[in-house]
Amino acid sequence: MNKVSVKIQGSEYQMTGEKSIETMKKIAEYVDSEMSTIAEANSRLSVSAVSILTALNIADILFECSEENEEILKELEELKNNPSNVVSNESAEEIEKLSIAIKEKDKEIESLNSNLEEKDSEIEELESKMKELMDLVESKKKEILELKNNPVSQEEIVDEKVKELELKLEEANNKIKVAEQIASEFQNTSYELQLENTELKNKINK
Template identity: 30%
Template sequence: MNVVTVFINGIEYNLKGDEQEEYLHKVASYVDKKVKNILENNSKLSTSSAAILSALNVADDMLKVKDQNADLSKQVGELKKVEKVYEDQLNSLKKQLKYTEELNEELKEKLKKIQNSGQLKEKDKQIEKLQEEIEIIKETTQKYVKENTKIVEENKELKFQIQSEKYKIIDLQHKLIENQINLAKEKKQKNPLLNKGTR
């Protein structure tokens, strides 16, 4: 467990936690800025009132991030459905392409056998038509491959955003706990009767 000394609104506190010292300092700095910002806007507030307002602000930030995270999760779910549809279409097109290529090879073999017959021109037309169809299928397949790749990249980005938002929520939860601890300390310092009762 790490123990670090931090200052919040000029008051020294010892923070304990399993997180890295850098993270604990970051949490304290965030809370310090929140408290100072509230006191700058209203210098008549007591430190405990500023701490309560800071806790409310942190809780508001945390809830908003949770809502954003829920929205992003929903979007990822929808993108996964779209991605599945594109994958199915892509697999179907690949099967069609494979079948067409096999058919093309078969026709080429037949063409060799009838090169000297009068059917050559007709077969040439059929081959040209099939080759055109193959090109169309290839272009369509490439289009779906590109779209599928784009969706996969967007999916990765959304997953990264969701992970980032989760870390923000954890960060905000730690800050809220720190504010509650600070508030309890402030109350204890303000009320000498409570201090005597705990001895």
């Protein structure tokens, strides 16, 4: 099991897996590049929104791979059923193995897409809660401003409000980090499946 520290959008993550360290770094660079492209296109997007859009783009690529796999499977079936094409037993067995492997990858992609939709829903929920927290923070800021402008207020009350705000902000930041990590993990898995499907297609084309 290999382990490597990668950086995505300025944050460091620990990746572990059977892939080589170089491959895992390439996966992280791909995800970071996709997120940077989306973030540069619209600087107003939050980190969570950028993560969701990146995940959707990768999911779109997975769907395209799935459709391509189906086309390849059809071509394989036609090749096996067409008597004009002479295929050796060894080649037929290899084609059958590749067909089974592609079907298995299609199932993995389908499962991944399902899980990705669930995670997108969780991220949207986190963003909604984040908005509520930010609204609360703004409300507390106004209260603090009013307290500071009120000569009757005590410093202890102001300090307590400030500490409460700091706790709320810390909680909000932690939830954002969790959402980013969830999206990153699924993006890594999606990209690995895409690479494996590409390898299978290359074998078939040979």
